Amino acid sequence: MDQLNDIPNTGIYTNPLFTHALNTILGCPVVLRTKNNCLYHGMLDSFSPDLDVILKCCHKIDATVETVIYDKSIPEKSNVKTFYFERDDIVEMNACEVDTHFAIKILENSFIDSAIVEKSRVSDEESLGEEFKELVPYVFDSEYDSSDLDSGLVSKEVSPLVTNNKTGWNAEDMLNINEIKFGYKSTYKSDLSDYTIPLEKRHTDEYKRRELEAEKIAHEIEKSKSYRRNIDKELSDNEEEEYAFSAVIRTDSNNNSLRRFSSSRKTPKNNKSKKNYKN
Amino acid sequence: MDTQNLANEIKETEAGWKSKLNLPTKDKRVKTTDVTATKGHEFEDYCLKRELLMGIFEKGWENPSPIQEASIPIALTGRDILARAKNGTGKTGAYLIPILERIDTTKDKIQALIIVPTRELALQTSQICIELSKHMGCKVMATTGGTNLKEDIMRLQQQVHVIIATPGRILDLMKKGLAVMDKCSMLVMDEADKLLSQDFKNMLDSVISYLQPDRQILLYSATFPCTVDAFIKKHMHNPYEINLMEELTLKGITQYYAYVQEKQKVHCLNTLFSKLQINQSIIFCNSTQRVELLAKKITELGYSCFYIHAKMRQDHRNRIFHDFRNGACRNLVCSDLFTRGIDIQAVNVVINFDFPKMSETYLHRIGRSGRFGHLGIAINLITYDDRFALHKIEQELGTEIKPIPKVIDPHLYVAEYQTEGTLNPADLKAIENRELENQQHQQQLQHPVLQQQQMQHLVQAQP
Numbered sequence: 001m002d003q004l005n006d007i008p009n010t011g012i013y014t015n016p017l018f019t020h021a022l023n024t025i026l027g028c029p030v031v032l033r034t035k036n037n038c039l040y041h042g043m044l045d046s047f048s049p050d051l052d053v054i055l056k057c058c059h060k061i062d063a064t065v066e067t068v069i070y071d072k073s074i075p076e077k078s079n080v081k082t083f084y085f086e087r088d089d090i091v092e093m094n095a096c097e098v099d100t101h102f103a104i105k106i107l108e109n110s111f112i113d114s115a116i117v118e119k120s121r122v123s124d125e126e127s128l129g130e131e132f133k134e135l136v137p138y139v140f141d142s143e144y145d146s147s148d149l150d151s152g153l154v155s156k157e158v159s160p161l162v163t164n165n166k167t168g169w170n171a172e173d174m175l176n177i178n179e180i181k182f183g184y185k186s187t188y189k190s191d192l193s194d195y196t197i198p199l200e201k202r203h204t205d206e207y208k209r210r211e212l213e214a215e216k217i218a219h220e221i222e223k224s225k226s227y228r229r230n231i232d233k234e235l236s237d238n239e240e241e242e243y244a245f246s247a248v249i250r251t252d253s254n255n256n257s258l259r260r261f262s263s264s265r266k267t268p269k270n271n272k273s274k275k276n277y278k279n
Numbered sequence: 280m281d282t283q284n285l286a287n288e289i290k291e292t293e294a295g296w297k298s299k300l301n302l303p304t305k306d307k308r309v310k311t312t313d314v315t316a317t318k319g320h321e322f323e324d325y326c327l328k329r330e331l332l333m334g335i336f337e338k339g340w341e342n343p344s345p346i347q348e349a350s351i352p353i354a355l356t357g358r359d360i361l362a363r364a365k366n367g368t369g370k371t372g373a374y375l376i377p378i379l380e381r382i383d384t385t386k387d388k389i390q391a392l393i394i395v396p397t398r399e400l401a402l403q404t405s406q407i408c409i410e411l412s413k414h415m416g417c418k419v420m421a422t423t424g425g426t427n428l429k430e431d432i433m434r435l436q437q438q439v440h441v442i443i444a445t446p447g448r449i450l451d452l453m454k455k456g457l458a459v460m461d462k463c464s465m466l467v468m469d470e471a472d473k474l475l476s477q478d479f480k481n482m483l484d485s486v487i488s489y490l491q492p493d494r495q496i497l498l499y500s501a502t503f504p505c506t507v508d509a510f511i512k513k514h515m516h517n518p519y520e521i522n523l524m525e526e527l528t529l530k531g532i533t534q535y536y537a538y539v540q541e542k543q544k545v546h547c548l549n550t551l552f553s554k555l556q557i558n559q560s561i562i563f564c565n566s567t568q569r570v571e572l573l574a575k576k577i578t579e580l581g582y583s584c585f586y587i588h589a590k591m592r593q594d595h596r597n598r599i600f601h602d603f604r605n606g607a608c609r610n611l612v613c614s615d616l617f618t619r620g621i622d623i624q625a626v627n628v629v630i631n632f633d634f635p636k637m638s639e640t641y642l643h644r645i646g647r648s649g650r651f652g653h654l655g656i657a658i659n660l661i662t663y664d665d666r667f668a669l670h671k672i673e674q675e676l677g678t679e680i681k682p683i684p685k686v687i688d689p690h691l692y693v694a695e696y697q698t699e700g701t702l703n704p705a706d707l708k709a710i711e712n713r714e715l716e717n718q719q720h721q722q723q724l725q726h727p728v729l730q731q732q733q734m735q736h737l738v739q740a741q742p
Contacts, residue, residue: 097517111363111522113504113638117677120526132670135661136682138537138547153545153572168571171595174578174585182583184607188598194409195402196421199430200437214432221428221451230447230482234398234424234589241589241614242565245397246644247637248504249477 011049022047025095030055032085032093039063040083044095051087058083296329303339306624308697310652311530314344314368325351327380330414335376338410344369344651349521350497351377359496361471361511362521365529366501366646367622374467374497375408381465382440384416388462393443394486396473398423398593399600400620404469405443417441422458424448425593432457446474446482453489460489470619471498472639475507487514501646502527502639527642528678531649533691535683536659536669544632544660545573549580551630551658554686556693559603559625561647562612565633573632574612588614618643624650627692629657634665638675648692656692658683 012018025044032040032055042058059079110119178184191198201207221227243249320343322335343351346364354360354377364370378391393408395401405421412419418438422431423445431448435457442449442458452458466487468474474483487494496515498507511518528534539547548562562577564570567588574586585608587599603611604623611617612632618640629648635641648655659680661669673680690696
């Protein structure tokens with residue numbers, strides 16, 4: 001202790017902020033530029049009070065064969081040495097991609113959903129059992145007459161195979177009824193002027209020519225196969241829109257989730273709940 | 280003397296620009312730590328153009344949210360980003376702000392492209408982009424399938440700086456050389472996990488092939504059920520990862536289930552409607568036909584209700600999207616078309632009339648309420664057949680969906696009960712204990728200090 005205190009702080013060591021910053025990147029890869037415009041890539045090993053710097057595993061970057069992208073340049077093994085740079089020769093020294101959290105990272109692929117669940121589960125283990133829970137049936141207010149409601153949405157006229165308009169509800173009817181019954185008023189402008197740049201319409205021959213041209217190209221595009229295919233991707237081609245607009249399709253190559261459970265592994269034991277309804 | 284005057288004048292305008300802003304009325308609802316747990320940055324810290332700052336403040340955005348703090352400075356340096364943050368915590372702003380800052384409006388070139396999976400989301404994003412950039416003179420264009428192609432071609436002959444598009448339409452325009460992308464150096468993929476899903480994937484590869492080789496790519500989503508490593512390896516340069524999620528679900532949303540039979544669902548919904556204080560609600564069904572039938576039923580029961588799904592005419596879709604967003608109708612029944620990204624601040628109740636299959640769908644659906652850290656509820660109608668899906672989704676999301684109580688505490692989702700400053704410890708407690716049963720509530724009334732401490736963890740009222 002005493003010995004340490006006896007050493008007088010000199011040079012850059014008297015600047016605590018700068019010294020702290022340099023200490024933070026000790027051991028990190030840096031790219032150092034010298035006065036003669038050469039680049040050296042190496043690991044920051046130490047620095048003196050005069051800011052002379054030592055880089056270990058260091059090599060001079062040959063600009064003709066190597067490029068530096070962030071902290072990556074590829075040295076030839078035999079050329080890697082320890083280099084000493086005097087302050088007066090240093091123009092700049094960059095430490096890129098310093099990861100101060102590397103030591104506390106736990107999961108390799110911490111970015112996917114299952115990793116986040118895993119992370120939150122550590123602190124919350126007891127409340128989330130893997131057992132199937134018994135579902136509590138919803139209790140209806142008994143005094144309420146529900147005869148006309150209890151048919152649900154499955155009426156006789158609706159067959160899942162028939163999907164023409166007769167079984168649904170026309171959009172025009174919906175708008176009309178909401179207007180009549182609930183006083184709905186639209187503020188929608190069909191030119192979408194709140195949402196995209198307005199079309200600058202002009203009454204010139206030049207404009208008309210461009211309009212015709214655009215119409216021709218539009219027609220060409222709309223005829224092409226890829227157009228149809230792209231449109232179909234934006235619309236769903238089946239009844240369920242979950243897969244079209246929301247769900248992510250799992251493949252063998254991307255599905256490396258950390259999931260520990262599968263629904264097939266366990267059988268639910270809530271048959272009891274079903275009985276509740278049979279009563 | 281003249282220079283003195285000039286200096287004074289400059290000083291005055293410097294100080295005065297903020298007072299001239301046309302600010303919206305402040306939203307005084309409490310917000311959860313999902314959006315308030317920041318480092319304390321301010322938008323002015325990022326050296327943004329004055330015109331952009333004006334747009335940000337006039338949008339009512341006061342301070343950056345956590346995802347915006349993490350994302351804006353990095354994106355401004357031009358680096359690729361892979362970011363995930365919860366639903367409704369400010370991702371759109373997190374990429375629009377740095378993009379708009381880097382647009383050079385003196386150049387007549389498309390400089391940024393934003394791709395989203397659905398047409399309505401494209402319109403919404405475009406509208407926000409237009410609002411943010413309204414003092415900048417930046418030209419923002421939305422182009423999606425289903426709109427007039429000829430008009431979009433003609434728009435592209437005008438000056439356009441930013442395009443917001445669905446993948447199909449923009450590909451068609453790029454292939455024909457109508458959207459010239461050789462100076463486009465910024466690409467955003469919002470809802471990136473969906474865009475990189477098998478059904479879209481090859482389209483994005485083609486989109487990228489038309490851009491500048493050293494373009495910046497920004498990926499954002501609330502869910503990444505699978506890795507996107509293959510895409511990153513192929514197209515991105517050492518992306519900066521932002522992962523702000525300690526858990527998947529929003530702190531402000533309380534989730535319930537009502538266990539019913541299929542034929543009781545409408546009856547149950549009717550009961551919920553009569554009991555709940557709905558500001559606006561979104562109700563999800565699993566097929567387009569059920570969407571229509573349910574919307575019809577709801578209007579017959581005496582509640583104003585729209586429906587929307589992908590098989591409708593696009594002009595109807597646009598109208599309903601616009602009018603529902605503007606509060607012209609209280610309830611909306613929809614398919615999963617509306618599951619991702621749609622931001623309607625007034626929605627405080629989400630109902631899954633049909634339970635979804637995939638956990639990411641569930642997460643995005645319930646994320647339609649509780650926008651920007653506000654409070655909301657999600658109610659799932661569960662049948663016997665759904666019990667596996669319910670269990671699977673609870674497990675995959677690490678969350679618990681509780682049976683619906685007889686009375687749902689209005690503090691959990693009704694705006695009037697959440698105003699800043701009016702919350703007393705008992706109110707705060709109600710939110711904290713949102714997952715507990717009524718009985719437990721009463722027991723805890725005796726320990727207000729304890730609850731307040733817990734509450735500070737959950738909800739941090741704005742100063």
